Amino acid sequence: MTVEDVKYTFDRLKNSQLGSPYGAKFLAIDNVKVVDKYTVQIILKKPNTFFIMDQAFAYQAGMIVCKKQGEEKGLKNIGLYVIGTGPFMVENYKAKEKITFVRNPNYFRGAPTIERLEMFFMPNVASRTMAFIKGDLDAIYGERDTYWVEDVKKTKTVIVDSVPLGSGCAIHFNMTKKPLDNLKVRKALAIATDRKAFKQYFGAVWHEMTAPVPPSYYAALPKEKTPKELLYEYDLEKAKKLLAEAGYPKGFKLMGYITDKPYYKSIMEICQELWKPLGVQLEIKGVDHTTFHANIRKDMNDVIVYYAGRAPVADSYLTQWYYSKASIGKPTAITNFSHYGDVDADGDGKIDSVDRLIEAARGEMNREKQRQLYYEAQLQILKHMPAKPLHELTKVLVRHNWFDPGVEIKGSMIFGYPLEKARILKH
């Protein structure tokens, strides 16, 4: 790989006609210059301290592609004919069955220990789990389910790694729909949503999230820096009082589409139960995952449950969920389901937004000042309650004790074990 490949990759990603799902990230690039054979200069339109982490390299975009391949053969279906520089090479791909890799003997950090590895596509949880317990599989992606984890742990050779980077979960209130445009209504629902109920359900993989940004992310607002009233701790009587003040003493009806994935559906079902004492009837419409994503992007829901793991910096979360340009319905829409930044959130007649704070923080070079700006944005968001943060669910990776990843797993941005230094011990 040389600078020509890097320049080719980013020039390509900048082109909005490419249709990259992460293309918006690369619009921040003004120019890509080759300095010498191994040095490239990426000039941004504005200062952005997170460009390297979030936008440039290796998390959901930014993998360098081969210029020669692109120019000679085009990069259509690149997934099947990938040329790369990683520790493993694709030997074989059998659709819906498995993909086989062999080690790259020329890997620049030294050839991996594992010679050959197979990754199976096994969507059925029962058979995947049994194959793992039997020992046909050395490691699998686990289930974010405390009962599943307890069951699997009964096998003596099993090691469970429950690690961040987790997926943050919040329940978002669509502020374009009545009565969720009323701050007191949203606060009432937030206070009636008891985080302990989710803790009981998810068990060991659950971690409290009190800020709009998950706690394992850089510049997440710490709980100890959050005023008590903005923690929205459970208080049913207070919630009822707020709802009555808002003019809804007997409650109202809400609707939400939800996917059939258990860790999504359970959230809605728990909220449905928790809101009943307020007289709030939450109608849940279960659909498959693809339809769920399509429907919530058509603004069909009153309330939206959403999980996401992103680059572990406050900027990625705040930009995608609370930045006005990310509002659903806009050409630049991402996942701002609450429409925060586009509506009057507190009833004072003015549009409330954290756009300026996010932009200022993004370009701030002083780390401490940057943190403070992100904290300020999060405090404002909590005051306006466009979404109640619930929890972060860590990844659940399980392996047998003969599978040694070769590194201590404190956290991972990939959905699996790092394999570069992994080895299989005698067993």
Place this chain on the structure above:
Amino acid sequence: MTTFIIRRLLLAIPTILVVITVVFFAVRGLGGDPAMAILGDRATPEALEVLRERLGLNQPLWKQYTSFLWDLTRGDLGRDLRTGQPVSELFRRAIPYTVDLAIWATVIGILIGVPAGILAALKWNTPLDFVGRFLGIFGFSFPAFYLSIILLFIFSLVLGWFPMIGGGELSNWVERARHLFLPALSLGLIKSAFVMRLTRSSMLNVLHEDYITTARSKGLKEWVVIYKHALRNSLIPVVTMISVYMAVTIGGSIEVEMVFNRPGLGKFLIGAIQERNYPVIQSGLVVLTVFIMLVNLITDLSYAFIDPRIKYD
């Protein structure tokens, strides 16, 4: 016979056309967006639009429909929206796994169900008959995927006799059989419950016929009466329903393939439906329809073998 076969094949064309049309519009009525399924939840509307344009998804429906029909007439099943691979290439590898499963599940169903049905009929209204009928209802109601998990647990996990993952290499007959046994047994046991009930019912009708009484009074051995006279005359409805039930077997094979991780057509279809991968869904259902129609044709032809009075012209 040849004229009959040609006529049936020609009649299949409008049937397939109806299936194609229904499937084409039904999958687009599912909701969801293939472009989003491919690009993921972070895709901007602009990126989604670019992909829709590239995949032809924003063309008028009539144009997409006629284009699909035209491609089908040339044997082009389209391309996987996600990977760009020709669907025909994907199916070439997947179909044998599904056909294996459907055929062997049917064989197991017949090998267990027919003798069990005969026995139940012969022991009519005895405890053995009641047990048989109970097992028939129970088996018929038992979900195939759940039985698959139970068999996997006992014979793969606990006993370690059979593999858990995949379908084996097609060229290696031993591996292919080892990977096939449990899934085929799972579907076959459920099918045998159905076959058993039908065989019993059909046999009971025949056993009370006058010619059976005549055969016995002529002093023929009982096994000759049962197998040469009674069974043969009771087989036509059984064969008919086994063929009709083939569609159910195919449906069951889809869930069984998911549990056993067999790379068959069923697993492709499930994934394709989740991804809204229209070409795979459309072509997959057409292929399954053709398969079922061929089975029905073979069934009709078998009647002439079972009952010599039946002739085709």
